[in-house]
Amino acid sequence: MATQKGHIGITTENIFPVIKKFLYSDHEIFLREIVANAVDATQKLRTLASKGEFKGDTTDVKVSVSIDKEAGTLTISDQGIGMTAEEIDRYINQIAFSGATDFLEKYKDDAATIIGHFGLGFYSSFMVSSRVDIVTKSYREDAEAVKWSCDGTPEFTLEPVEKAERGTDIVLHIDEENKEFLEEGRIQTLLNKYCRFLPIPVAFGKKKEWKDGQQVDTAEDNVINDTHPLWTKTPSTLTDEDYRNFYRDLYPMQDEPLFWIHLNVEYPFNLTGVLYFPKIKNNIEIHRNKIQLYCNQVFVTDSVENIVPDFLTLLHGVIDSPDIPLNVSRSYLQSDRNVKKISQYITKKVADRLSSLFKSDRAQFEEKWDDLKLFIHYGILSEPDFYDKAKNFALLKDIDGKAYTYEEYREAIKENQTDKDDQLVCLYTNDREAQFSYIEAAKAKGYNVLLLDGQLDAPLVSQLEQKWEKTRFVRVDGDTPERLIPKKDESVNEADKAANENLTSVFNAGLPQVEKAQFHVETSAMGAASAPVLITQSEYMRRMKETARLQPGMSFYGEMPDMYSLVLNTDHPLVKQVGEGVVSATGEKLAPIDAELRGLQARRTALEAAQKDLKPEDVTPEEKAELEQVNNDIAAQYNQRNEALAGYARENQVVSQLIDLALLQNGLLRGEALNAFVKRSVDLIR
Template sequence: MATQKGNIGITTENIFPVIKKFLYSDHEIFLREIVANAVDATQKLKTLAAKGEFKGELGELNVEVKIDADAGTLTVSDRGIGMTAEEIDRYINQIAFSGATDFLEKYKDDAATIIGHFGLGFYSTFMVSSRVDIITRSHREGAQAVKWSCDGTPEFTIEDAERSDRGTDIVLHIDDDNKEFLEKGRIEGLLSKYCRFLPIPVVFGKKTEWKDGTQVDTEEPNQINDTTPLWTKTPSTLTDEDYQKFYRDLYPMQDEPLFWIHLNVDYPFNLTGVLYFPKIKNNIEVHRNKIQLYCNQVFVTDSVENIVPDFLTLLHGVIDSPDIPLNVSRSYLQSDRNVKKISQYITKKVADRLNGIFKNDREQFEQKWDDLKLFIHYGILSEQDFYDKAKNFALLKDIEGKYYTYDEYREATKEAQTDKDGNLICLYTNDREAQFAHVEAATAKGYNVLLLDGQLDAPLVSELERKWEKTRFVRVDSDTVERLIQKDDKTVSEADEQVRANLSTVFKTMLPKVEKVDFQVDATAMGEEAQPVVITQSEYMRRMKEMAQLQQGMAFYGEMPDMYSLVLNTDHRLVKQVNDELNTSLADRLAPIDAELRGLNARRQAIETAQQNTKSEDLTEAEKADRKQVNDDIAVQEKLREEALADYARTNKLVPQLIDLALLQNGLLRGEALNAFVKRSVELI
């Protein structure tokens, strides 16, 4: 034929759908596209042969990738359907007029494995090439081989060429900015990434072996891919070892998976794949983005957060679907109906699989719970509907290693752990060793203590409190054991109140300064056998600070100091000893102060009673001055009282010793205070 010249047809009618459908953010994608096109051409030929429309010998149907560094070319060759000059003009010169779309329409019942849909993939080659040549010969009998060339402008040439066999060579003349694509290692890595499971053999060079201390080529072609990966096979033909081997191939450095799900659905969408449950102890981020997304065995991405719910991104494995739009915006993915259906289907399959294992082999499920709970808790927290599916198999574990479903736990603890207001109090520890004394005190009273030491357990308990009626989760060190679950209202006598006030002031004056820690001091009767001093931590503030580590919007809680209470046991002999010595040594000094305070408090009570029906603005200046004077006089006497108690505290070595023992038990005694404690302990011994 005579040399033909012309311009590539680019019109608004066909370019805008292309812009909408395809967004290439990485130049390396070109290799996936042209190898996939070569696979398509081969699959088309196999489809025609199966229908009897191609009578010739199929022969060996490989796709071959070659590098010629000297010539600066990368070539992808196939022995597929090939093209005539007219087909080049139709499918190459008209951008986005896809041959695959045309072919699919004609052979829609037989050509399910055709990858390309929009015809843009070929033009990704110009991202890395100064010129691209197509040398092709149609499978049709008597077809003339032709060569198409283009330098990335709308101008092209088509001319007759020499090619003895059907098929196509795509020859990329790599430009100066992309010489990396002439390196063997780079291309081999990309083929392994994108073409590892293509359905047609992809060959790149020769296999190598060690010989005389060096790596040398053999005569055997180096096939990159497995054409029949595990997810394409019927589950009944596979063994556990098959699934485990495939997992090891995908993730060679990972622990063995807990179990897996084989996906296989063809209505109302097409989806195949295998999803594995990995062992997840902690650190969610490390385990994300391990699901590989394929389209008819062509690798697309391992970022599937817009295709599956967020918590399912912790799973590992493969999803393969031709129904997921692959090169569009995230907003498109989020609104696409097929994507939503696939997401819902996978969520249901995961929940059904977990529920099935729990029902059929609860012992095995419990053994794997510690490796599985982070995934399930993430689902409960992030997916509104997942709680309803998970509540029947999600477990709680107590410190004795016994497992409960949510309903089982509430039933087992409701009698002993319901407070005076009818609230179920679920006690827990997140560190049994650090909170040992509190755990021991709670179990001694017959309470059940849960072990909640997971990365997401802090937000989980807040979520369960919202889901369960009249239920609170309380860490065992958030209060004294007597006050963790209050069964009745207790009244305190005036004399006991004075003892508590005196002791609280004495101990407060001796508290060491701890950076970013605030202490309150309290005193209460806890029984003679309980510890003399117990440190508790505010449940609310501690939980808010834990949540701040997970949610950026709560970061201000993370900057606030830790809130602790130093609780004195007024029943313990050592605390009683401090109180007795206080009363003895300060009797003469406190007597006139207390007498003056009684008189002043009585005076203030009389003034408040007289003025209770008068608005503040209606009081006379004399009445206001009278009230201010009595309050000032009370403040003076209270200051004198505090000074007396502080003077006593500084002479009593038992007070700082008891404080330091409590701080030491809670890991809060450090630096200078720890050194002082050691010296004092030696002196006391």
């Protein structure tokens, strides 16, 4: 045939500038596209041979990648079916293209879609090339070899050429901006990333050996890929060690996996793969995106958020499906029916595998629970349907290490941990060392305490409260032991109430300033053997602050001060001693103040009763002024009262010592206050 010149059949003159501009961020993808095309051509030849339409030998076919730095070329060669001049005209020179305006508008943000949607896999080579040559010879008898050349414009040449063997050579003349693709290390990295499991051997140079103190090439091809990766094999032919070896190959620096799932589906979609359960103690983010997605053994992506539910992105391994195209786009994944079916299938397989492990060997499952729970809790929190699958094998562990299913735990604590309102109360700790005394106090009352110290245990608690009827979770330091699970309403007589008010005022006055913390002082009869002073924290506010750390939208809770209750044990001898001291030290000062307060309060009650049924405009200015004056007088008397009690608090070292001991136990005593406590402790010991 004579040399032919022509124009590539496209509907815009700007195809190559568009490719360079909009595919630039993914420019390394060209190597995958060209090598994948070479593999396809080779597999097609094998298919023809299996049907008897090709009589030649296909045993040792391969794809070769080579660099010629001097010539500035990167060549991808195959021994596949090759092309005739007519086939080049049909498959290379004609690009189905819908017009520049629609193209740019629809695909400007998605390079992968550009390639896949318009069959531009081969043309991605122009992202890095100033010229591309195709030298090809068809497998057909008496076929004539041809060479196609294009310099990145719509113009091309097609001419006869000498080529002894069938197949195709794609010769990329790498442009000045992309000389990195003439570096052996860079190409080796890309081949390892995109082509390491292709079904046809891919050779890149020769294997090397040490000789005379340096590395030299041998005669053996450097085949970079495993053509029969583990997931393509029948599970019954594989051993546990085979699966572990494959995992080590994929993730050389990772701990051994806990277990794995071999996926193999032919209908209603095609899917193979192996998914591993890694050990996940904490930090979800570092475990993400370890699943590699393949299409017919060609690497697609390791970002699989839209293919599997979010919590399954913590798994490691490989998914291979021809029903997911090479050039995945987010819009495609979100709408494709097959992808949704694949997602549902994988979720079910994971849940079934976990359930099977739990039922077949519960003891082993419990041993692995600490490595599994973050994954399972993430699934329960992020995937609404997963809770129903997981509730029968998800576990709760108490501080003694005993594990329960959800139903087992509810049944175990039902008798002893149901409060007066028929609510089941689940007590837990998230720090067994810091909350040791609270745990011991709860255990002394016969309560079971769960250990919930995982990264997602705080939101899990809220989720379980929604799922379980008439159940609430309370951290063990959320209240006094007596009030954690109230069995009846507390009643206090008037005399005790007055004495308790004096105590709270005294201890309030003795509280030091603690940054970003607010305290409410209260009293409770906790028994003489319990601590004299206890600090508890509001379950609601503490949980909101914990959630705020995980959800940026709730950050305002994180800015609020921590809310604590300082609970005085009115049964403890030291607190009783302080109470008795209040009476003896301040009785004379408080008696006239209290008498005056009683009179003022009676007067206020009478004034309010007189004005109760009147409209605001019917109350005279004199009456309003009198009520305001009474309120001011009451406030003034309370100020005098509190000052008298504060004076006692300042002089009584026991008050300060009890407060500081409680603060110290909770890690809240710092700086100047801690220094004062140490000095006071020394003085008290002398």
